[in-house]
Amino acid sequence: MTTTPVTLRDLTAQVRSGQLANDALVKDAVDRIEHRNGTLNALVCSRGADALAEAVASDRTGRPLAGIPFTVKDMLATADLPTTCGSKTLEDWSAGADATAVARMRAAGAILMGKSNCPEFALGVDTTNGLFGRTFNPLGEWTPGGSSGGEAAAIASGMSLVGLGSDYGGSIRWPAQCAGLVGLRPTVGRVPRSGEQPTLPGADPLGVEALSFQDAVQVIGPLGRSIDDMHTVLSVISGPDGIDPIAVDEPLGDYREVDPRDIEVRWGTHIGNVPVDHEVVRTVLFAVEALMSSGTRVQEGLPEAVNDGLQVYDLLRAADAMSTIAALNTARPGLIGAPVRAMLGSRTEPGRGERAALWEHRSQIIAKLRQWLMGERALILPVSVDVPRDLRGNVGNFHLLAPSRAISLFGFPSLSVPVATAQSGAPISVQIVAPPFREDIALALGAALEQASEWERTTTLRNRIPDAN
Template identity: 30%
Template sequence: MSLWRLPAAEQARGIRAGEWSAEEVMRSVLDRIAQADPDLRAYCTLDDSALDAARRADTARRVGEPLGPLHGVPFSVKDLIPTAGVRTTLGSVAHRDWVPAEDEIAVARLRAAGAVLVGKTNARELGYGVVTDNALFGSTRNPWDPRLTAAGSSGGAAAAVAAGMGSLALGSDGGGSLRVPAAVCGVFSIKPTFGVVPLYPSCRAPLRVGLDSWESLECIGPMSRTVADSALVLEVIAGFDAQDRHSAAPGSVTWGVPDAERARGLRVAYSPDLGIAEVAPEVAGVVRAAVTAAAAALDWDLTVVSPRLPALPELRETFLATVAMDTDRSALRRLADEVPVSADIRELVDRDWTAHEFDRARVARRAVHDAVHGFSAPFDLLLTPATAATAFPAGLRFPRDGECGIADGRQWSPFAFLANLTGQPAASIPAGRTAAGLPVGLQALAPRFGDPLLLDVAQAVEELRTPASCFA
């Protein structure tokens, strides 16, 4: 049996039952990485102690120690998230040798639940951009077609999970960095409600230049091939921690096993384009078919909506100004003058931002929050495409104009960052594939603290689809 093919929940069950050992699961995943990663470049650092940690997990089981829900299960961590004793480069030449002294809270909680770190997955430099390449490790490729991008900035995580190089990955999302790569790599991911998963030290402590960016936008969340696996991770990593000054109050969310039956009879808003975006016809068709099928099977009261939002350029300006406000731009500018940086960072630090622009963005962000709340209040959730186009050639920041079915390539990801501005939970659910076999994602947004509802809906959609994998 190829143990790397199994979902995390099944790997954990077999380890607890003694059907296989944690070491056997880890060796299977490492063998899969050795086979698949040379073409994909999903991993940038492997943890040299992974096999020893797996053996310790097996010893703990043999001597009767209490076992956590993920005991012995391998997991990976995006290279923007600190891991004690394991190199964390942030995708930056300036940080290429940094080895943190402490784990991110979510990493520590996964380890406490018995999960075993495999290694770090590639990321866009400091998270600035929706592709995954950097001067240290190159470009992460899409498992469905290695000529194409895995998107980003959690592209290494998405490619690793999609290709079977670990059933669980931890990533981060400041403007779609979990959901966008999940969509184009055909896996599931959820950005939780802002504050539900505590962050520390990432985004909260100025340990390294750029690490503390994305203060009011960033969330950490899971990627997996099944909804149930992501739900299992969220139950472990969510919950109040006083180290995070934005941590949600205890009991804000009650977790449980996703249940498709709870997704029946919902009032659902569906917007093919949010009234602001151009969507590639084939992407629009795949998403529409998935929404129509789910509505019929689950008895949804489905309403097609076109909300009144600011034009896309204005929304992007609000988002970019928010990113700039969250960033120590002086320190980042000094870093950019000392080492080569990505075009995304260069554009941010070279722009002469004004107080008026920041004031306008703060007001606009409040207006966006109110507008989204207003049009979605009568509904249980809002559905949109996850991206406007499918994966495009690796090495590019965005598709060329006129390619991938949209006129303006820069606008290929117009949907995801909205949920970061509002703090809502949002998930990218595999919706189907194009005629060329490329994955398409369906985005679902719920009210704040509606994370369990998103998991129920995603479970229901998952059960309606014929499973597909790039390694079948």
């Protein structure tokens, strides 16, 4: 076995040229699932033999993800595996169809290895539920994060090379940090939401519900090992599908054509009055200094709209009726776990006027942030206010993700990239926020940090390339 840091782009070129056998990467992933999943509990179901057979028979020509093993968070519909959302109310339920993003990965030649664990209905900063139990981080004793924690653990342990998660208030960005990966929250509307679960009983599993607050801000996006991998996957899963009414046909720029010296950055470490750990502050300062060294123009101080964003996010999230989950709870009473029951019970019921005022306030502060965040500009801030720790018993510790929650409100693209290491050994990431549909700016700055990073990825975080022979 030869260990070489390469990108998905490199790997698919080797598969297409015959340097790697069609099933070489999938064989390696199957081996890791067999040897590591029993301990980590990252995947809740897998395709083993079917994935190998599919890889052997796959077409090499012209497919951008030929032979790449990938995994999917158990919140996205899949045709041939159950989609349970980590809930006993959906135990063994199958959508019978692939979410649009999953279907596009498979059409691009990627091989689905399995579904990854998440907190029930993706509502938690740690990954545990009453159906499948707890997921553990392959890098250390700290949490794998939530809600895409199983996905992060699967990729970090080599069970897949890239994966799909979803992000409401940090559910891609935080697990990516916990596992030393890169995670991308795309612009709302970049990737179709078709196939996100749960859906109402009897409804079309690929249908998109009427816009609640969660529907308005939650996105599907990738987690992986490198900045380049994020661009490769995003280019595959982007674009309208005729199902999701807010998915748009917006060109995706190439981050390699963006010069960090042309970008103006504003940065900060604190959102609202939430305390921030000194190691997180140090990491943001390191990232800012690294970007300054690469010629990026930086200015201290985040736009005030970001602080407003956290408050409005919290109010709108608390007012979300969670109607689909409530309907599942009514249909199968007594099966939903205590953390989600508590969230259902804590929902506020604002009047129509108050609700309209909150949505109007959101529109106003989005407009304010866009007044500055336009063109070749970006923000740098933490992903979380603390470093990754053991969060057993704290699945609902959402204030931890204050910086990510604040950014979610705006629907702008945001990248989580690891740049430093805590004294505990846990990775610490920063969050790069770009203007709408300018993921290329975030990725360009992420690539600059990837080169300057003091976070040394171990071999478990690199693509492992089987010998060609």
